[in-house]
Amino acid sequence: MKKRFIYADNAATTAVSENVLNAMLPYFRYEYGNPSSIYKLGRDNEQAVIDARNKVAKALGADPKEIFFTSCGSESDNWAIKGVAELMAAKGKKHIVTSVFEHHAVLHTTEYLQKKGYDVTYVPINEKGLIDPEDVKKAIRDDTALVTIMYANNEIGTIQPIEEIAKICKEKGVLFHTDAVQAVGHVNIDVHKQGIDLLSLSGHKIHAQKGIGVLYVRKGINIPNLIHGGGQEKGKRAGTENVPAIVGLGVAIEDATKNIDEKGKKITAIRNKIIDGILKIPYTRLNGDRDKRLPGNINISIEGIEGESILLLLDSYGICASSGSACTSGSLDPSHVLLALGLTHEVAHGSLRLSIEDDLTEDDADYIIEVVPKVVERLRSFSPLWEGIINNAV
Amino acid sequence: MKKRFIYADNAATTAVSENVLNAMLPYFRYEYGNPSSIYKLGRDNEQAVIDARNKVAKALGADPKEIFFTSCGSESDNWAIKGVAELMAAKGKKHIVTSVFEHHAVLHTTEYLQKKGYDVTYVPINEKGLIDPEDVKKAIRDDTALVTIMYANNEIGTIQPIEEIAKICKEKGVLFHTDAVQAVGHVNIDVHKQGIDLLSLSGHKIHAQKGIGVLYVRKGINIPNLIHGGGQEKGKRAGTENVPAIVGLGVAIEDATKNIDEKGKKITAIRNKIIDGILKIPYTRLNGDRDKRLPGNINISIEGIEGESILLLLDSYGICASSGSACTSGSLDPSHVLLALGLTHEVAHGSLRLSIEDDLTEDDADYIIEVVPKVVERLRSFSPLWEGIINNAV
Amino acid sequence: MLYSDKVIDHFTNPRNVGEIENADGVGEIGNAKCGDIMRMYLKIDDGIITDAKFKTFGCGAAIATSSMATELIKGNSVEDALKLTNKAVVEALDGLPPVKIHCSVLAEDAVKSALSDYYTKQGIDPVPIVGEIKEPEE
Amino acid sequence: MLYSDKVIDHFTNPRNVGEIENADGVGEIGNAKCGDIMRMYLKIDDGIITDAKFKTFGCGAAIATSSMATELIKGNSVEDALKLTNKAVVEALDGLPPVKIHCSVLAEDAVKSALSDYYTKQGIDPVPIVGEIKEPEE
Numbered sequence A, B: 001m002k003k004r005f006i007y008a009d010n011a012a013t014t015a016v017s018e019n020v021l022n023a024m025l026p027y028f029r030y031e032y033g034n035p036s037s038i039y040k041l042g043r044d045n046e047q048a049v050i051d052a053r054n055k056v057a058k059a060l061g062a063d064p065k066e067i068f069f070t071s072c073g074s075e076s077d078n079w080a081i082k083g084v085a086e087l088m089a090a091k092g093k094k095h096i097v098t099s100v101f102e103h104h105a106v107l108h109t110t111e112y113l114q115k116k117g118y119d120v121t122y123v124p125i126n127e128k129g130l131i132d133p134e135d136v137k138k139a140i141r142d143d144t145a146l147v148t149i150m151y152a153n154n155e156i157g158t159i160q161p162i163e164e165i166a167k168i169c170k171e172k173g174v175l176f177h178t179d180a181v182q183a184v185g186h187v188n189i190d191v192h193k194q195g196i197d198l199l200s201l202s203g204h205k206i207h208a209q210k211g212i213g214v215l216y217v218r219k220g221i222n223i224p225n226l227i228h229g230g231g232q233e234k235g236k237r238a239g240t241e242n243v244p245a246i247v248g249l250g251v252a253i254e255d256a257t258k259n260i261d262e263k264g265k266k267i268t269a270i271r272n273k274i275i276d277g278i279l280k281i282p283y284t285r286l287n288g289d290r291d292k293r294l295p296g297n298i299n300i301s302i303e304g305i306e307g308e309s310i311l312l313l314l315d316s317y318g319i320c321a322s323s324g325s326a327c328t329s330g331s332l333d334p335s336h337v338l339l340a341l342g343l344t345h346e347v348a349h350g351s352l353r354l355s356i357e358d359d360l361t362e363d364d365a366d367y368i369i370e371v372v373p374k375v376v377e378r379l380r381s382f383s384p385l386w387e388g389i390i391n392n393a394v
Numbered sequence C, D: 001m002l003y004s005d006k007v008i009d010h011f012t013n014p015r016n017v018g019e020i021e022n023a024d025g026v027g028e029i030g031n032a033k034c035g036d037i038m039r040m041y042l043k044i045d046d047g048i049i050t051d052a053k054f055k056t057f058g059c060g061a062a063i064a065t066s067s068m069a070t071e072l073i074k075g076n077s078v079e080d081a082l083k084l085t086n087k088a089v090v091e092a093l094d095g096l097p098p099v100k101i102h103c104s105v106l107a108e109d110a111v112k113s114a115l116s117d118y119y120t121k122q123g124i125d126p127v128p129i130v131g132e133i134k135e136p137e138e
């Protein structure tokens, strides 16, 4: 078995694509003007931002006027949630509906708002990692300002019934935000058709640079700024525009939303092969619905061993993978998403996430299917917990 | 006279330097891991962020633990001011002291806070564009939460008595923030020695990428997040780290703070030559103190003509310049900074800012001194306002 | 804020810059406080505008719209000039940034103001023909 | 969260993995809920630790500290092993990320727990010698 390098952590971040980097490069040293400047060097930059905004709008089925560039998915989530909260508080609406398995950019924001006197309902997920729209409906009250439900989960990849939820929100007259950071470029999105009022996305998940994001805000919704200052982004988000990153995002979203269906089919097939391969290991389970799932997401719990140790050993085989979300890999708590699925702490500690894309070859898949059982066997061989599992089973 | 290309708008933004770009490049396509990821590709990125943080800390005389990466100078200003406001409101302190000629990232933030029930005092500037520390002292009350005074003004380049103000704040037990976006890399800063509690800077003013900034927060000051979410930046600023931009900022600030004094002397000499050259045009005046001024800043009011038309005509000669701050060049109001200096609307409309660096040659300076009077003469020749000025003078 | 190539062209090479001595109609609009003043001079023979010139203090758009407005009326009848709208000026310049639309209004008003002066000089009350011309708000 | 090369080495090539049959002292510390369990086996002859082995469920740091702790006590006297501190383990590994320091505490406690077992098996009350060993908080 020859050692390979396989990056299977695209849900954490992606490499900047060659296309994107080439588009960005001129804006560092040559086309470096400030888009607000009046001379040609500035105007050319403004035009570049306009073009990128058009591309993003097109990819989402939105109007360019509804697209606001931010610095990341987290900022978009914060802005959307705090913005709507502040907007609607003025009308006496201080209740927010979200779910138990949102990204921390949402959950820590709603927790912050709770401390500020807002009321938040956390809708549960079922054992397959899906939200029941009926639960959202039941959670909405007369004073509900916002429903925010993620489009696809970052750990277990489950795709939520966004259109149904959007419809319920519309009927109830409540604004609907979705964190689509993991969904954009992997599933077809049309914000207008789907009735989405606000949507967050992040560039570095789709081969653009880190540090660039978007908040889509439907026309007519006038949330207050999160970042006040200059007149950039129609006065709604201050800060000199990050032109290279914006230009790159335009290219990235265009590339990512091309042939979503075709790409998706290809990735799904290879993903299923890997899932089936790994599930042959005893005492494992797939987390999240197998079908309502991002094409590239694999999340498997492996009893008797701990997630980080799996990752480190996989790394020594050249495989980059994750356990829970990357942002919390420094933390000691098991993933809140897996706990919400109903897993015990013990089992939740031993989860493996592989997030693959269409550059993954059959040979790569075979390598993964060969290496993972080896790594598991090795770690189980000196795991006191595994001993107990085996002995109890006997 | 051969046409040249002269970028004299470094206060608006700067080109990414070759050094910086070279340092950034590996992080786009090869070292693209998420710093929070456990495998080597991630850990290497974390190390890169640590190294950059150390460089920023060293350049500011701060501890690396006090350095927080943000997405821009505006975010840093917003975070500092809203953060301290929220922190101190809990102790019943809801008064902020700032000045009339801050950047909009500060002014629009304080105006927002005023709407939220905070009280704000705007300290005046004198006719030379300087703040009197005594005015700050007088403005501080028992319920003052924060003093925020910019280090150097972005339009007229005047350098404020930061140490004196910091000392007053310390005596009064009030936190002191400074927007040093225009000062970093141009004047010597040592936050600990100078008694600065919080400081904002922006990468794209010192040849790093747009879309990266820093907030320095002195140890022991625990302001709430502006952006909640993942555990990045010790949990104080969520969002996957913009590693290439952060790495670039580390290099940029190291380069910018090298030989500040030597560079400053060289630039000051050439700046003074340009100032004297332009001031030969009748009915012009230098805005801002000539000595307490950033080495590269030239800001001159030219009566009888309007700023934007000067810029466009200069652009046709290959000279990139500004009138007022770039962020507001889309706006119709004359600069609030020039009005605060006591200029009339008419005169304020006709200002020209050149912000130069040490790459400007003597020939460039000669070209500027030759072109500006031509442009002025041309525009005055068909200005009905100029006619009036001349006739009144006769 | 994006200027079209036409605007840049009319700004850098403004047509009809200057004054007309003994003009048949002179109009001025705007004020320095707002940042724009346009003065327009018309030479009118037999109801035809044979020459038009301007002097303008203002931004690029102010100068470009002055230039374009004079171009659009030169050689035309006074009646046609009266029909000049700011929209026509904007279109002829391939558009203007939203914040600069007011400049085109100034240009239309400067023409009207010069025509008012022409009628007044002819002893004709201009108001029924040209209408009231409002000064721009500060 | 940065692991030193030493940590990575001791994780990927852990020393002294496994069990000792008829060990003179066995200690276990931690629980699965917290994500870490360490079990340590000691072979002791004439007050000298002639062999040490471990089994660990846990993160990279848990495995590396187990490995390092066994290395540090092997061949030493029981008295020296009693003086093993978590700090010594951390230092021997060229440091640990702050969030992982608790793993070194576990390793120290696992050694102590095995030594307690050794004294108990010898009919000696371990508490005055080894002290109380607290289970980590959940």
Ligand SMILES: Cc1ncc(COP(=O)(O)O)c(C=O)c1O
Pocket: A238, A239, A240, A241, B011, B071, B072, B073, B074, B075, B077, B103, B105, B150, B152, B153, B154, B179, B181, B182, B202, B203, B204, B211, B213, B327
């Ligand atoms: C003094 C000052 N503060 C803040 C800013 C805002 O910086 P940024 O564009 O990085 O948000 C600028 C520049 O635009 C500035 O000159």
Ligand SMILES: Cc1ncc(COP(=O)(O)O)c(C=O)c1O
Pocket: A011, A071, A072, A073, A074, A075, A077, A103, A105, A150, A152, A153, A154, A179, A180, A181, A182, A202, A203, A204, A211, A213, A327, B238, B239, B240, B241
């Ligand atoms: C679902 C989800 N939301 C938000 C984020 C935050 O995005 P960013 O790192 O760009 O702030 C991420 C990724 O980290 C994510 O997966």
